Structure formats: C-alpha cells, structure tokens
Amino acid sequence: MEAAEQVSVPRDMGGGASRRLRERLIEAALALAAGSSVFVLLGIFGVLLVNGVQAFGTGDGVSLANLSADERAMLSEAELAELGRHTEHAPSVGADFLFSSHWNPTSSVTAAYGVLGMVVSTLIVTLLAIAIAAPVGVGVAAWLAYVAPPRAREILKPILEMLAAIPSVVVGFIGIVFVGPLIARVFGLGNGLNALNGAVLLAVMALPTIISISEDAIRAVPKDYVQASLALGADRWQTLVRVVLPAGASGILAAVMLGMGRAIGETMTVLMATGNAVAMPGSIFDSVRTLTATIAIELGEVPQGSRHYHLLFAVGLVLFVMTFVVNLVSDMVLRRGAPRPS
Amino acid sequence: MTLRERIGFTTLAAATGALVLLVFALLTYIVSGGASVLSWEFLSQSPRAGMTEGGIFPALLGTFLLTILTAVSSVPVGIAAAIYLVEYAREGTFIRLVRLSIRNLSGVPSVVYGLFGVGLFVHALDLGISILASGLTLGLLTLPTTITASEEALKAVPRSYRDGALALGATRWEAIQTNVLPAAAPGILTGVILGLSRAAGETAPILFTGVAFSLPKLPTGLGDQFMALPYHLYILSTQHHDIVRVRPIAFATATVLIGLVAVLNLTATYLRARARSRMHA
Known part of the structure; x- marks a missing residue:
C-alpha cells in the first residue's frame, strides 16, 4: 500500500504555539468523545430512574391536584367528579411492585402493579435457553478449538457467525411459523407460543456468543497442559474433559453468562414467540410475558406522564439492573480467570 | 483411538455439523417461503389493499434512511473515542471508567435503548416521534460496537507508522491524520458496517421513537415518521388482520431483511480480508 509505506510530511511545520494549541484542542475533543460513553451509560440510568421513581407513591399522576387552571376550565363538572373518584381509587405503588405478580395497570377499579410474574417469566425463558445452549455451545467450541482441522475451522466459523447476524425479529418470525407449530405438534398442545418456544429461539441466538468466547478460552489453555496430560497416559478425550475444559472454565463460564445477558434483554423474539399471557408461569408450556415484552407491548399505548408510563420505565430499570449485574459478573469472571502462561 | 474418544469426538463433530445444517435450513426455509412473492415490483412498489398486495418500498427506504442517520450520529463520535483510547489515553481512573462504560453499554438491552430514546429524544428534547429520534437512539446503540471495532483497527497499525511521522x-x-487513519480506515469501515447491519435489523429501539405501521407518503424531513423493514415484518406476522393471507409477504420481507444484512456482512468480511492482506504485504 503506497500511501501507508511512504511517510507523508505535513506541509505547515511552522507556527509552534498555534500548532501546540491545535494539538491540545484536538486531544480535548477526542477525550470528550471517549467520555461520551460514560455520559450515555449514566444518561440511560438517569432517564430510567427519573421516570421510574415517579411511578411510586400514591395517585397515578392524573389527578385534580396537578391540573393547571386552564386544563381545569376545559373539563365539565362530571369529568371533574370522575377524575376525583379516579384519584381516590388508584392504589399506591410500593414494595408490591417487586413482590406481587398481579399486573393490571390499566384497570381503574382493580389496578395492580406487580412485576414478579414477568421477572420469573424472564428467568424461566432465559435459564431454559442457557440450559439448551450451554452444552451445545461448549461442545461445538471444544470441537472447533481442540479437534477441528484449521481449514474446517476457517470455513465453519463464519457460517456459525451468520447466526448472530440474523435480526431478532426474523428469529421471532421463525418461532411463529416453524418452531412454535413444531412444539405444539410434538407435545400435543393447542398452540406452541410458550416459554419453551422462546427458550429454543433464544438458545439459537445465544449460541454464537457462547461458541466464540468459549473457543477463545479453550484455545488459551497452554499446550503444555495437554502434552503433560497425554504424557501421563490420558487419552485425548480424557485430556479434553479433565484438563482442558477445567483450565478454561472461567472463560467458558463468562461466555455462558454473556449469552445469558443477551437472552435476558432480547425483546422481539420473545415478544413474538411466547404468547404474552400476563401471569405467574406454572410450566414451560405456559404462555409467558417477559419484562422486555411488557415494555414493547404497553409503551405504545400509554399517555406520556401517566403512572403507567412511569411504571414501564421502572420495569426498564429492573431489566437494566438485571443485565448490568449479569454482565458485570461475567466481566469479572473473564478478567480474573484468564489463564496465564507460567 | 479408544472407543471413548471415538464416541466423544463424534458427538462433538455431530453437534457442530447439526448447527451448520441448522443455519442453512433456516435460511432456505425463509427464502423458499417468500420466493413466490419476491420480484422487482416487490422492492419498488408501495403496499396496496391493506398490505395484502404490492411491495415494501417505503419500508426499504425507511430502513435505508434510518441507517444513514444512525451512521451520522454514531460514527464520528465512535471513531474519535477510539482514537483517544488507542493513541492518547494513559491508564487511569478516567480510562477505566470509559472502558467499563463501553463494555456495559454493549450489554444494555435494545428495548432499554428504546425507553431512553422515548424519555430523552422524543419527550425531553421534544424531537417527537420521528426518524431523527430513532436515528439518534440507534446511533447510541451502535456506539460501543463502533468504538470497539475502530480500536481494533487502530491497534493493528504498526508502531513504525507513527514513529516515522x-x-x-x-x-x-x-x-x-496522515499515517495512522489511512492505514486503519478499511478496518474501521469493516466495524462500522457490521455495527450498522445490526442496527438495520433492530426493532425494539425504533418501536416507540419513530417507526409507523403504515404511512400514506414517504418521509421528507427529519421530523417525519417512517416505515422500516423489521417493524414491517413484525406487523405482518403478528398484528395484521389477515395474517394467513399475508404470510408469503412476511416471508419475502424476512428474506429481504436477511439479504440486506447478509450483503452488509459480506462487504465487511471482504473489506477485512483485503485490509489484512495489504497490511501484511
């Protein structure tokens, strides 16, 4: 590459002071750009928090007290009376938010604001997905890293990476038209839009992450370990299972947790594939509605500034905290456990 | 080879083979489902008769415009951040904080970006439900990918390029400016395209910030709503009043979406391969 090999010299080499100033300004601008990632993360947390906390306490944001004089003048006697009753009946939101599984935020009579059912649904779908994806993913990673000839690996890896490129809405579509009906037929159900369907699809989506990071972890295990094990008379399978995988365990665990973080936050796939019944799920064949699906379904219908609107930000906050913790832990595991050559 | 080894390794190979087959099976299934509808008219015409006929042109155009907005709002900042991290930063609290933020941002669920977009762009900054609000939201979503990919590209430029200058x-x-960026450009471009291909397929972040089910006219300004391919597929497969009848159109829309993402990914892969062979030449 010509441009790269010949070192080009800037034309304007004079003006020391202004050049230094320019350098300073450029460096400051670049530092600001780098710092923007911190602002964005804090901004996301801030927007969720500021909007989310407004859901708590009594009243639902729509009450006589916070109407302006103009707005009050526009309402009829009957509407004002209705609004007064409404304010009285809206229950307060407190600890129930996390510990109740009744979610019915639009009802004016029996309004309930508990997200426990969605948290449990999210966890069931996610854990089931990981239970499917982890053994398959680690197995494939082990084969690619430990057994496969280099040429096969070079060809197969990009094909498997294509799985990661399929948009989640397409995966959800496959759940509706293919996987769901298949599950319904195999298990003799009325329809296949349930937790299992979501889990199977999320497993497929988590696989590329799990495979790619586990493969790195397995390849990072020093060759000495393998040779020492073989020299002691172990065969190659024993060496893989008893030496290589345990040595790469922390990287593999981090891979699985990262896959789990993805699965918790996945929206369109579960929204389309799990049926979205709001209830505490009893089995993997129940229709479930996850945290992400709830936001996606309801945010379009709520008036801005209402309690329901703020509640959805609170749901987002729960989701944010869950993924944040999972990602942070996987990050720590990955950092602490990277095998060092001795 | 012992029997145990043979059984074990055969199982692993079978799992890998099955997964590769699954990829091809899924793609074939989608494409063959939409083949009967796919045509030039499907790409170039607007939907007709309540989306039961006609094409997907407005959704295709919307996704194209949205992707451009996403690029404009994230690529300059992302590259600048990467330059700082690779060329200027000295390890310290600030840099640790930045790196921690980038890693965590890439794990934030896309629907949470959507909530953020609604809270900040649509309401607080009063941009309304618009293609601008959606573009900015997706721009933030792509930022960590752009930064990480640009960092990799900059790190791959040999030290001698800097020392020479x-x-x-x-x-x-x-x-x-003169030596490092030109050498890193293909690598940066690869990362940018990969990030954009992911953004183009996203639905949750645009759901409440700007996308519309059906619009009588094409968007003409930043304040307009728009149609988009992923959302179009969502509507056709879950919300349409005659889901069975529009199923072939849904398959074809999925095919176009996959095709778009595949073209972007292949372009990125090609650029990366070419850049690699040049850097080592």
Missing part, C-alpha cells in the same frame, strides 16, 4: 517532526495528531 513523529521522527520527521509531525505532531501526534498530524501523525494520526
């Missing part, structure tokens, strides 16, 4: 009296920025 610095030895001739160039300042640090001049060395970056």
